[in-house]
Amino acid sequence: MQKKRIAIIGAGVAGMALALLTRKQGHEVQVYERAATHTTMGAGVTLWPNAMYVLHKMGLAQKVIRAGGTPESLCQYDRRGNRQTTLDIGELNRHCGYASVTILRRDLTRILGEALTEQGVAIKFATSVTCQEVDSLRQANDLVVGADGRMQSVVRRMLFAEAGTPRYQGFINVIGVSKLRPGTLANHIGDFRHPTERFGIVPVRPDICYWAGAWRTSLDDSRTQHDWLGELRQRFGGWAEAVQAVLRHPEPESVRPIFVHDLDPLPYWHKDNMVLIGDAAHASLPTSGQGACQALEDAWQLACLMSQQDQLGAVLSQFYRLRIEKTTMAQHVGRQLAQQLFSGQSDESAAQPALSLAQLSRLWMQGLDE
Numbered sequence: 001m002q003k004k005r006i007a008i009i010g011a012g013v014a015g016m017a018l019a020l021l022t023r024k025q026g027h028e029v030q031v032y033e034r035a036a037t038h039t040t041m042g043a044g045v046t047l048w049p050n051a052m053y054v055l056h057k058m059g060l061a062q063k064v065i066r067a068g069g070t071p072e073s074l075c076q077y078d079r080r081g082n083r084q085t086t087l088d089i090g091e092l093n094r095h096c097g098y099a100s101v102t103i104l105r106r107d108l109t110r111i112l113g114e115a116l117t118e119q120g121v122a123i124k125f126a127t128s129v130t131c132q133e134v135d136s137l138r139q140a141n142d143l144v145v146g147a148d149g150r151m152q153s154v155v156r157r158m159l160f161a162e163a164g165t166p167r168y169q170g171f172i173n174v175i176g177v178s179k180l181r182p183g184t185l186a187n188h189i190g191d192f193r194h195p196t197e198r199f200g201i202v203p204v205r206p207d208i209c210y211w212a213g214a215w216r217t218s219l220d221d222s223r224t225q226h227d228w229l230g231e232l233r234q235r236f237g238g239w240a241e242a243v244q245a246v247l248r249h250p251e252p253e254s255v256r257p258i259f260v261h262d263l264d265p266l267p268y269w270h271k272d273n274m275v276l277i278g279d280a281a282h283a284s285l286p287t288s289g290q291g292a293c294q295a296l297e298d299a300w301q302l303a304c305l306m307s308q309q310d311q312l313g314a315v316l317s318q319f320y321r322l323r324i325e326k327t328t329m330a331q332h333v334g335r336q337l338a339q340q341l342f343s344g345q346s347d348e349s350a351a352q353p354a355l356s357l358a359q360l361s362r363l364w365m366q367g368l369d370e
Contacts, residue, residue, distance in 0.1 A: 001025065001026075001307055001310060002310045003026050003027055003028065004027045004141075004143055004306070004312075005027070005140070005142050005143075006022055006027050006028065006029045006141060006142065006144075006145065007030050007032065007137045007143070007144045007145065008032070008145045008147055009032050009129050009137075009145065009146055009147060010033065010145075010147035010148035010149060010153075010278075011031050011032075011033035011038065011123045011147075012149060012278065012279070012295070013045075013108065013109075013278065013295045013296060014147040014278025014295035014296070014299055015033075015277075015278070016109075016116055016123075017054070017112060017295070017299035017300070018145060018299040018302060018303060019031050019116055019121050020058060020112065020115050020116055020121070021058065021299055021300065021303035022306065023119045023120070024119065025307055027306075029121050030121075030122075030141075031116070031122075031123045031124065032123075032124045032127045032129050033123050033124065033125050033127060034126070034127065034129070034148075034152075035125060035126070036126045038109045042105050042286075043104065043105060043175040043176055043211070043212070044102060044103060044104045044105055044177070044202055044210030045102075045103060045108060045291075045292040046100065046101070046102050046189070046202060047064065047068070047101045047103060047108075047292065047293065048100050048289065049092070049096030049098035049100055049361070049364060049365065050096070050098075050290075050293050050296075050297060050364040050365055051293035051296045052099050052101060053097075053098050053365070053368050054296040054297060054300040054368075055296065056098065057300060058115075060111060060112075061098075063111050064101055064103060064108065065099060067103055067104075067107040067108075067111060068103030068104075068108075068204055068205075069101065069102045069187070069203055069204040070101055070102075070187075071089055071100065071102055071187055071188055071203060072089060072187050073086050073087060073088055073090075073188045073189070074086070074087040074089060074188065074191065075087075075188045075191065077190060077193070077240060078194065079193070079199075079238070079239045079240065080240055081192070081239075081240030081241065081242065085354075088357070089189075091357055092357050092360060095357050095358055095361035096364065096365055097365075102189070102203065103204060104177060104204055108292075129148075130154065131157065131158055134154060134158060134274070138272065138273055141273070142273060143273050143312060144273060144275075145275055145277060146159075146274065146275065146276045146277070146280045146281075147276075147277050147278050147280060148280050149279050149280055150261060150279040150280065150283030151261065153280035155274055155276055155280060156266075156276055156281075158271075159268075159269075159270075159274065160266065164263065166261035166262065166263055166283065167261055167262060168219060168259060168261050169260050169261065169262060169335070169338055170217075171214055171215060171216045171260055171338065171342045172214065172215065172257055172258065172259050173212045173213070173214045173257070173258045174213045174228045174229075174231075174255065174257050175210065175211065175212045175255070175257075175258060176210070176211055176212075176229075176246075176250045176251065176254045176255040177209070177210045177250065177251045177254040178208070178210075178211065178245075178246040178247075178248075178249045178250050178251065179207055180207055180246070180249055181207070182207045184242075184245050185203050185209060185245070186203075188203070189201070189202050190242055192240055192242075193341065194239075196215060196341075196343075197213075197214065198212075198342075199212070199213045199236055199243050200214075201242055201246055209246060210254075211246050212286070213232045213236055214260075214341070214342070216342045216344075221259075223257070225252070225255050225256065228255060228257050229250065229252075229255050232247055232255075233247050260285055260338075262283050262284055262331060262334065262335070263279075263281075263283045263284075263331070264331075265327075265328045266281065266282070268320060269316075269319070269320050269324075270319075270320065273312060275302070275316050275319070277295070277302060278298055279291065279295065282294065282323075282324075282327035282328070282330070283331075284327070284333075284334040285331075285334030285335060285338050286334070287334045287335075287337040287341065288330045288333050288334030288337070289334075290333075291330075293364075294330055297323070297326070297368070298323060298327075301322055301323060301367070302319050305318055305322075322367060323367075326366060329363075
């Protein structure tokens with residue numbers, strides 16, 4: 001394997017994971033990030049077994065488990081708190097061979113950042129890379145990676161122009177983190193639903209959780225954080241006690257609105273020595289539950305292919321062929337569930353039949369060979 005010079009644009013989960021994996025292979029890596037410091041788009045993330053497989057291979061699984069939580073089940077409720085369905089996460093983990101871990105995004109970012117520092121990789125913060133600068137990076141490096149997110153990916157813009165524009169899917173997630181008295185919540189992911197509205201609660205530790213309230217709305221960036229918290233409390237005021245508990249005790253700085261966009265599947269992710277990974281390549285809706293998981297899989301698969309052959313064009317073509325089916329599935333699943341949740345239609349025939357745990361395991365672990 002020939003050592004390569006790699007420029008990675010974006011220091012999110014995908015960018016940092018790829019930087020760490022390729023640096024360990026001996027490549028020269030530089031990461032560029034437009035923000036002045038690490039940012040966290042989203043309050044927390046559930047790392048399902050496919051993501052934990054990758055983190056295990058990276059040597060970070062135990063650190064992630066120590067910083068996060070291991071929920072016992074995922075329970076769907078109506079808005080009053082009456083349980084409708086239960087997915088046994090422990091049994092799913094046994095099928096997959098790896099844990100499922102919930103973690104605050106700031107803690108996952110910290111763990112990846114510390115690992116990069118240990119490998120001697122510095123992130124150039126407050127560095128917005130323009131299209132012209134991407135061209136310069138392409139000349140100076142063997143590979144330029146666009147890990148620069150769903151909304152403003154400069155590398156995707158160079159590859160697709162308007163064709164790669166994110167699509168607003170008509171609903172908002174207002175997210176946050178809450179600190180609670182230990183024992184307030186059970187160790188279950190709670191998914192509370194009512195036509196056109198949803199509230200999700202994800203425990204991380206006995207005294208902390210992250211959450212999201214979602215509903216259909218038009219784009220409106222004029223409202224303040226205080227406005228959104230007020231609407232949350234009004235909109236979900238009559239819901240189950242667990243919902244009330246987290247809305248009574250939010251970390252004020254954690255509350256933020258996200259007008260949810262995704263991407264249509266793209267016909268390719270690379271051109272010459274540029275490639276897209278993570279949300280820049282295949283952003284899915286949060287209803288897919290697989291955003292960070294697929295970002296980690298991208299980093300792992302691309303690094304593995306680079307270790308197996310030196311011809312970069314072949315590596316990037318194979319990377320797309322290997323990943324496109326699974327990432328497209330995550331995009332489609334996210335849209336289908338969002339349509340069911342927020343369309344206001346109660347057409348039970350449109351609901352997809354539930355997968356067995358064995359089927360879900362095969363789906364998530366697809367392509368992750370020992």
